[in-house]
Amino acid sequence: MSRAETPRRGSRSGRAGIRDVAAAAGVSITTVSDALNGKGRLPDATRRHVREVADRLGYRPSAAARTLRTGKSGLIGLTVTTYGDEPFTFTEFAYFAEMARAATSAALARGYALVILPATSRHDVWSNVALDGTVVIDPSDQDPVVSELVRQGLPVVSDGRPAGALPVTAWVDNDHEAAVLGILDHLADAGARRIGLLTGTSTDTYTHLSTTAYLRWCERVGQDPVYEAYPAHDPCAGAVAADRLLARPDRPDAVYGLFDPNGTDLLAAARRYGLRVPDDLLLVCCSESAVYATTEPPITTLSLKPRRIGTAVVQLLIDAIEGVESDQPVEQVIPTELIVRTSSERRSPRTTVSPPRSPEEG
Amino acid sequence: MSRAETPRRGSRSGRAGIRDVAAAAGVSITTVSDALNGKGRLPDATRRHVREVADRLGYRPSAAARTLRTGKSGLIGLTVTTYGDEPFTFTEFAYFAEMARAATSAALARGYALVILPATSRHDVWSNVALDGTVVIDPSDQDPVVSELVRQGLPVVSDGRPAGALPVTAWVDNDHEAAVLGILDHLADAGARRIGLLTGTSTDTYTHLSTTAYLRWCERVGQDPVYEAYPAHDPCAGAVAADRLLARPDRPDAVYGLFDPNGTDLLAAARRYGLRVPDDLLLVCCSESAVYATTEPPITTLSLKPRRIGTAVVQLLIDAIEGVESDQPVEQVIPTELIVRTSSERRSPRTTVSPPRSPEEG
DNA sequence: TGACCTTGCAGAAACGTACCTGTCAACGGG
C-alpha cells in the first residue's frame, strides 16, 4: 500500500547511491546519471548543481553496477605463466617487472586497470573477475586459458608469437631468430671460434626459437653446437649449467646466455676456471638488468625492449576492446637492442700475452 | 500485450545466463543458483543434473552481477607508489617483483585476484573497479588514497609502517632501525672505522627510518656521519652518488647502500678509485637480487624478505575482508636477513690478528 | 491556430545474480 512511500530506508547502510543524489538534488536518477557522465541534453546549471550535490554526499558510482549494465569493466587481465604455485620466475624478473610496469602505465593512461592472473585454468578465479580482455605472456601451444577466453568472445593479445594456431586477436614479439643470429655474428666478428649457448629446457616459444636459430647458425657456419640446457625456472640450476658448459672438453670461447642471470653465472664460472673475459671468453646474455653495466667487466646484453612490448600489447588490446580500427598491424615485431659492452669486445690478439689486471688500461 | 510471452529473445547474444541453464534443465533459477553454489536443500541428483546442463551450455556466471548482488568482487588492489607516470622504480624492481609474486600467490590461493593500481588520486580509475580491499605499499603520510579507501569502509593493509596517524586496518613491516643497527655493528665488528651510508632523498618511511637509525648509531659510537643522498627513483643518480661518496676527503672504509643497485654501483666506484673490497672497503647493500652472490667479490646483502611480507599482507587483508577473527596481530614485524658474503668479511688484520674464517666459532 | 521541433527532464526497463519467502506434496504422530 504505502509502497511508493518507502524513503529508501534512509540512504541505506553507508555509501550514497545515485538515488540519494537524485533525491538530494531534487532531480531524477536519469538527470544525475546524464549530468555526471556528460550525456543527455542538460543546461550547465543543472549539471553543475548535480555534480556539486554528488560531491557533497561523497557519491561514488558502483563499479559493479556499471559493469553489469554496460558490459565493460575497465579491467584487463595480465596472464603470466606459472611454475608450480608461483607466477613468473627469477629468470624473468627484470623483464616481467619492466613489461608489467609499461603495461600498467599504458592501461592507466587509457582508463583501464591491470589484473594479474595465473595461466592455470583455475576456473574459480578467472570467472570471478569481469575482464574486458587479456594480455597473455608467452602462451604455450593449445593454451586452454586462451581458448576459453576466445570462446567467451574476449579479445586476447599475446606477448610472444602464439605457437600453433592459437587464435589470438593480435600479438607483439621480438624477432628472436634475428636477434640470436645478430649476436652470433657479433661474437664471430669479435673473434669467437666456437660459440656456446646456455639455454632452457622448457618449451616456450622464446627458448625454442632462440635455440633453433642457434642450431641453424651453427650448421650454416659449420660449427659443432655446444650448448647446455637447464630448467630456467630453477634459480640455482643456471649456475650449475654455466659451470658445466665451461667444463666441457670442447669448451666454447664465447657464450650467449638466453636468460637474465646467465651473465653473472657465466662470469662466476669463468673465474672458477681462470678464464678472463673477454680475453679468453666472450660473453653476451639476454637481460634487462642494469647491473651488467657495472660488473667487472661490463657484460654485453640483449634487451628485448619490454617497455615497448608492454605498451604495444596494451594499446592493441584496448583498441580491440573499444573496437577502434587501429592503423597499427595486429602483428607487431619490436626490434631488440644489443648493448655492446666490454665482455664481447674484440679481444686482444690471441697470441699476445696481456697482463692479468691493469686498471689503468681502461 | 504478449509481454508474459517473450521467450528471452532466445538466449540473447552469446553467453548463456543462469536463466538459460534453468530453462534447459527444467528447473527454476533458484535451483540452478543453489545447485551451483552448493547451497539450499537439493538432492544430489538435481545438483548433478544442473551442473551437467550448465557445463553443456558453457555457462559462466557473470562476475559483475555476482559482485553487484553479493557486494564482494574478489579483487584486491595492489597500490604502488608512482614516480612521474611510472609505477614503482628501478630501485625497487626485485623487491616489488618478489613481493607482488608472493602476494599474487597468496591471494590466488584464497580465491582473490590482484589489481595493480597507482597511488595517484586519479579517481576515474579507482572508482571504476570494485575492490574488496587494498594493499598499499609504503604509503606516504596523509596519503589521500588511503584516506579515501578507509572512508569507503574498505580494509587497507599497508606494507610499511604507516606514517603519522594513517588509519590502516593492519600493517606489516621490517624493523628497519634494527636492521640498520645490525649492519653497522656487523661492519664495525669486521673492522670498519668510518661507515658511510648511501641513502635517498625521498621522504618515504623506509628511507627516513634507515637514515635516522644510521645517524643515531653514529652519535652513539661517536663517529661523524658520512653519507650521500640521491633521488632513488633516478636509475643513473645512484652511480654518481656512489662515486661522490668514495671521492670525499673523509672517505669511509665501509659503506651501506639502502637501495638495490647500490652494490654494483659502489663496487664500480671502488674499482675506479683502486679500492679493494673487502680489504680497503667493506660493502653491504639492501637487495633481493641474486646477482650479488656471484659478483667479484660477492656482496653482503640485507634481504627484507618481500615474499614473507607479500604473503602476510595479503593474509591480513583477506582476513579483514572476510571478517575472520585472525589470531595474527594486525601489526606484524618481519625479521630481515643479513646474507653475509665476502664484501663484508673481516678484513686482513688491522690491529688484532684473528683467523679470517672460523666456522667452528658459532 | 495548429503542426512541428527543440529543450529539459522523468519513468521504467533491463543487466544477471543471490536469497528471502512462500507453496505444495509427503509423512509421521497423536
Place this chain on the structure above:
DNA sequence: CCCGTTGACAGGTACGTTTCTGCAAGGTCA
C-alpha cells in the same frame, strides 16, 4: 483425521547503474 514438519523446489525482489522512451512546456513557422 488433522496438524506440524520437512524436503524440494518456484516466484519475486533487490543490488545500482545506464539508457530507451516518453512527455510536457515553450518556441517557430505556415
